[in-house]
Amino acid sequence: MPHYLINGGKRLDGTVEISPAKNAVLPIMCASLMIRGKTLIKDCPRLGDVMVMCDILKGFGAKTTFTPQGLLINAENINTSEIDGALAGKIRASFFLVGALISRLKWADCPMPGGCKIGTRPIDIHLAGLKALGVEISVLDSRILFDAKNAKSSRVRLRYPSVGATENLIMAAVFLKGDTYIENCATEPEIKDLVEFLNIAGAKIYGGGTRFIRVCGVENLTENIEYKPIPDRIETGTFLLATYLLGGKVYLKGANAENIFYLIKNTPNNSCKIYARYVNIYEKGIYIVAKGEPISFGSIVCAPYPLFPTDLQPILGAVAAASKGITKITETVFDSRFLYLEELFKMGAKFSLKDNTATIVGAPLFGTTVEAKDLRGGAALVLAGLKASGKTKVLGAENVMRGYLDFDKKLTALGADITLID
Numbered sequence: 001m002p003h004y005l006i007n008g009g010k011r012l013d014g015t016v017e018i019s020p021a022k023n024a025v026l027p028i029m030c031a032s033l034m035i036r037g038k039t040l041i042k043d044c045p046r047l048g049d050v051m052v053m054c055d056i057l058k059g060f061g062a063k064t065t066f067t068p069q070g071l072l073i074n075a076e077n078i079n080t081s082e083i084d085g086a087l088a089g090k091i092r093a094s095f096f097l098v099g100a101l102i103s104r105l106k107w108a109d110c111p112m113p114g115g116c117k118i119g120t121r122p123i124d125i126h127l128a129g130l131k132a133l134g135v136e137i138s139v140l141d142s143r144i145l146f147d148a149k150n151a152k153s154s155r156v157r158l159r160y161p162s163v164g165a166t167e168n169l170i171m172a173a174v175f176l177k178g179d180t181y182i183e184n185c186a187t188e189p190e191i192k193d194l195v196e197f198l199n200i201a202g203a204k205i206y207g208g209g210t211r212f213i214r215v216c217g218v219e220n221l222t223e224n225i226e227y228k229p230i231p232d233r234i235e236t237g238t239f240l241l242a243t244y245l246l247g248g249k250v251y252l253k254g255a256n257a258e259n260i261f262y263l264i265k266n267t268p269n270n271s272c273k274i275y276a277r278y279v280n281i282y283e284k285g286i287y288i289v290a291k292g293e294p295i296s297f298g299s300i301v302c303a304p305y306p307l308f309p310t311d312l313q314p315i316l317g318a319v320a321a322a323s324k325g326i327t328k329i330t331e332t333v334f335d336s337r338f339l340y341l342e343e344l345f346k347m348g349a350k351f352s353l354k355d356n357t358a359t360i361v362g363a364p365l366f367g368t369t370v371e372a373k374d375l376r377g378g379a380a381l382v383l384a385g386l387k388a389s390g391k392t393k394v395l396g397a398e399n400v401m402r403g404y405l406d407f408d409k410k411l412t413a414l415g416a417d418i419t420l421i422d
């Protein structure tokens with residue numbers, strides 16, 4: 001099984017190129033099913049989750065090819081709307097295919113969704129929204145059938161701003177005659193990116209990235225769209241926090257500071273300066289200079305965008321474990337996202353957990369063998385290993401590779417001592 005071998009204590013210096021966002025690429029791959037032809041997702045990262053989604057798309061009869069420009073998807077001939085159960089169980093985003101499938105084929109046959117072990121992953125918000133659009137839903141033992149032949153535009157209000165449910169409902173409404181209104185939408189930048197992609201393909205969607213989205217139905221979408229998704233704000237935050245933790249001067253090429261502004265604004269600036277730089281009008285970037293030992297972030301609450309992103313919560317936990325002072329982290333999005341703390345404990349982390357709040361007291365960490373149980377928890381363990389004294393082995397590297405392209409190579413290029421052992 002792939003694992004990382006790390007020698008801690010090195011600072012980071014140099015330039016890292018931020019990849020297109022996993023959580024923008026995946027819904028756009030789903031949306032490509034709505035286009036009866038080719039779609040090019042430019043510079044698409046070959047992440048674990050992307051490869052699984054490619055296999056799922058091929059199962060419908062689509063063709064997926066990585067070219068030097070990116071991922072070329074041809075969805076001209078879709079011959080089934082049954083989502084492969086084994087593959088769907090690997091990634092939560094497989095459930096986001098439902099909206100695209102019922103738009104294209106008026107029918108979807110979907111297994112219960114999978115994804116990281118970060119708590120119960122209910123789908124009630126998705127189902128309530130689709131029902132409000134007139135989709136008939138039959139829940140079988142391990143599969144759910146969606147019949148959209150009588151679906152119609154309507155007004156839908158989400159009980160909670162779910163990212164995936166917002167994306168599913170947008171895709172489900174694109175071809176419905178009339179106007180569909182979706183209220184209390186998630187406002188994550190990846191949703192605005194999905195809307196941008198669909199509108200370039202001819203959809204008429206207004207308010208992407210806001211709480212209130214209006215979808216005016218169109219007949220079909222244009223093929224041969226070439227689209228570059230937004231840079232990954234969670235990868236950006238991961239490298240910002242890694243540099244803060246280890247010290248150094250790093251330029252994050254292509255990073256979009258406004259999408260990670262809450263982290264930038266709340267990073268203690270006693271010995272750390274972060275500049276959102278525009279090298280030129282074509283290239284965005286963030287420059288971070290971190291000197292001295294990191295200090296605690298104080299109290300941070302993880303919540304839907306634009307507040308502190310839940311996907312950076314484990315990474316912040318690792319930084320807190322090795323920073324001077326006490327950090328309180330409250331997780332309001334998922335009900336079980338502190339599993340990584342058990343592994344950090346093996347490295348000397350000091351913390352207590354009460355309900356959905358972790359209180360972490362900074363302490364010196366020492367290297368040992370730990371296991372990545374999920375994507376972001378795994379990234380947290382890598383950062384802890386980079387800071388710890390001695391050697392750290394992080395098992396379960398495949399979990400980290402689901403969402404970080406060439407994580408070891410990018411860190412090595414910055415001066416870290418990390419090797420991926422396949």
Ligand code: EPZ
Pocket residue numbers: 022023026092093116120121122123124125126127160161162163164165186188310311333334335375376403
């Ligand atoms: C997306 O997951 C992301 N995944 C997650 O990133 C991210 O953590 C999450 O949004 C929140 O920002 C992708 O985009 C592929 P939600 P999603 O629906 O859509 C509850 C990563 O590490 N909920 O916004 O599944 C749910 O249990 C991954 O890249 C319901 O109760 O998240 C959770 O507590 C992890 N019923 C909360 O809402 C529903 O029907 C937020 O979930 C749907 C969700």
